[in-house]
Amino acid sequence: MSETQTQNTQQAQAGLQDLIASNSSICYIDGPNCHLVYRGYQIEDLAQHSHFEEVVYLLLFGKMPNQKELQQFSNELASDRTVPDSVLKLLKAFPKKAHPMAVLRTMISILSFYDKEDNSVAYEENFKKAMSIIAKAGTIIAAWDRIRQGKKPIAPDPKLTYAEDFLRMVLGKKPDELYAKSLDLYLILLADHEFNASTFACRVTGSTLSDYYSAITSAVGVLKGPLHGGANEQVIKMIMEIGDKDKVQDYIEKALANKKKIMGFGHRVYKVKDPRSPILKDMAREVSEKKEDLKIFRMSEQIESLLAERYKNLPPNVDFYSASLLYNIGIPTDLFTPIFVMSRLAGWSAHYLEQISDNRLIRPRANYTGLSNLVYTPIQQR
Ligand code: ACO
Numbered sequence: 001m002s003e004t005q006t007q008n009t010q011q012a013q014a015g016l017q018d019l020i021a022s023n024s025s026i027c028y029i030d031g032p033n034c035h036l037v038y039r040g041y042q043i044e045d046l047a048q049h050s051h052f053e054e055v056v057y058l059l060l061f062g063k064m065p066n067q068k069e070l071q072q073f074s075n076e077l078a079s080d081r082t083v084p085d086s087v088l089k090l091l092k093a094f095p096k097k098a099h100p101m102a103v104l105r106t107m108i109s110i111l112s113f114y115d116k117e118d119n120s121v122a123y124e125e126n127f128k129k130a131m132s133i134i135a136k137a138g139t140i141i142a143a144w145d146r147i148r149q150g151k152k153p154i155a156p157d158p159k160l161t162y163a164e165d166f167l168r169m170v171l172g173k174k175p176d177e178l179y180a181k182s183l184d185l186y187l188i189l190l191a192d193h194e195f196n197a198s199t200f201a202c203r204v205t206g207s208t209l210s211d212y213y214s215a216i217t218s219a220v221g222v223l224k225g226p227l228h229g230g231a232n233e234q235v236i237k238m239i240m241e242i243g244d245k246d247k248v249q250d251y252i253e254k255a256l257a258n259k260k261k262i263m264g265f266g267h268r269v270y271k272v273k274d275p276r277s278p279i280l281k282d283m284a285r286e287v288s289e290k291k292e293d294l295k296i297f298r299m300s301e302q303i304e305s306l307l308a309e310r311y312k313n314l315p316p317n318v319d320f321y322s323a324s325l326l327y328n329i330g331i332p333t334d335l336f337t338p339i340f341v342m343s344r345l346a347g348w349s350a351h352y353l354e355q356i357s358d359n360r361l362i363r364p365r366a367n368y369t370g371l372s373n374l375v376y377t378p379i380q381q382r
Pocket of ligand 1: 015226227228229231260261262263264265266267268269314317318319
């Protein structure tokens with residue numbers, strides 16, 4: 001028998017591009033027409049009229065709440081924000097240099113120790129876990145940011161909205177109304193996005209009937225990558241590295257000549273426009289004007305124009321203007337991706353619950369491109 005190259009008849013699509021992996025009733029994307037829909041509602045409508053707590057309800061329950069339902073849900077979510085003291089003590093033991101995304105990934109996993117039903121795959125139990133983790137993520141991120149600076153964490157205030165309270169716990173003072181509104185908008189826009197890489201990871205873990213905490217921990221690890229959620233932090237790093245509006249053109253030209261990817265541009269599904277980007281751009285401009293500091297925003301616009309001149313299919317994605325927005329409301333750069341988690345936890349949780357309520361193990365196949373028919377030779381003869 002001679003050595004041969006084996007190839008399956010079915011070819012793989014690199015990066016699973018355009019592959020339909022499952023049915024889902026949570027989120028709809030029409031890439032060519034730039035539409036994004038949560039549970040039947042257009043993202044533009046939600047951005048204009050809704051707020052984060054309502055969107056979380058919509059994603060988890062699959063319908064809009066009435067006044068009473070929303071009030072009760074928001075109260076439950078707010079009362080779940082408190083993190084046990086023993087958990088805060090653990091945070092204090094972490095190395096101060098630890099990246100907040102690594103801290104959050106670890107803490108979500110650790111919170112399973114405090115849940116008597118941590119391994120349960122019962123829908124109601126997992127719904128409770130989802131509420132708890134969505135509520136606590138902001139408290140953990142804010143506490144870590146203060147602890148690493150040697151400051152005391154600030155306890156959550158259930159009278160405030162999720163966005164207001166998070167900003168207060170990070171900044172140490174009552175947040176400006178526009179800044180809180182802009183963070184709320186950001187949280188709405190990023191709450192779900194169909195079968196993106198992190199959501200798919202969450203569903204794959206869920207499909208093994210592993211627990212909610214494991215599924216969410218997988219998702220956080222995937223979101224951290226700079227080709228996915230980690231891009232928002234890289235955008236601001238790039239702008240800081242450029243330093244000045246007069247250096248933008250040269251930097252971008254050189255980066256493109258060296259085949260470097262420009263962070264915050266391009267998308268697997270949106271080749272014309274990411275519908276979230278113009279909404280974030282308008283809010284980023286508003287926030288910069290209020291702050292009377294348009295430097296980062298103007299440099300962002302310059303980068304956008306330069307790329308638009310060169311490429312037809314490389315629009316700014318959701319991470320591009322969110323970087324300028326979060327920076328200008330005073331959020332430390334390395335909290336950008338953890339804040340993305342705060343929002344996407346709603347989507348991940350909805351997808352986890354959908355996966356386990358009609359589960360089949362996710363287990364694709366590979367197109368084998370290696371060798372076959374090799375003959376084993378003892379090591380002394382190699
Ligand atoms: N800058 C420069 N060129 C780019 C960029 C970019 N940001 N994105 C894509 N391209 C180029 C690629 O080099 C490739 O060129 P080629 O055909 O000459 O080789 C072409 O456009 C197609 O790009 P792919 O990487 O094949 O597109 P894919 O769909 O696989 O990747 C991705 C999408 C990962 C988002 C990519 O555009 C990218 O790396 N962007 C930068 C990172 C980023 O902003 N990620 C956040 C995405 S949004 C989110 O996850 C929340």
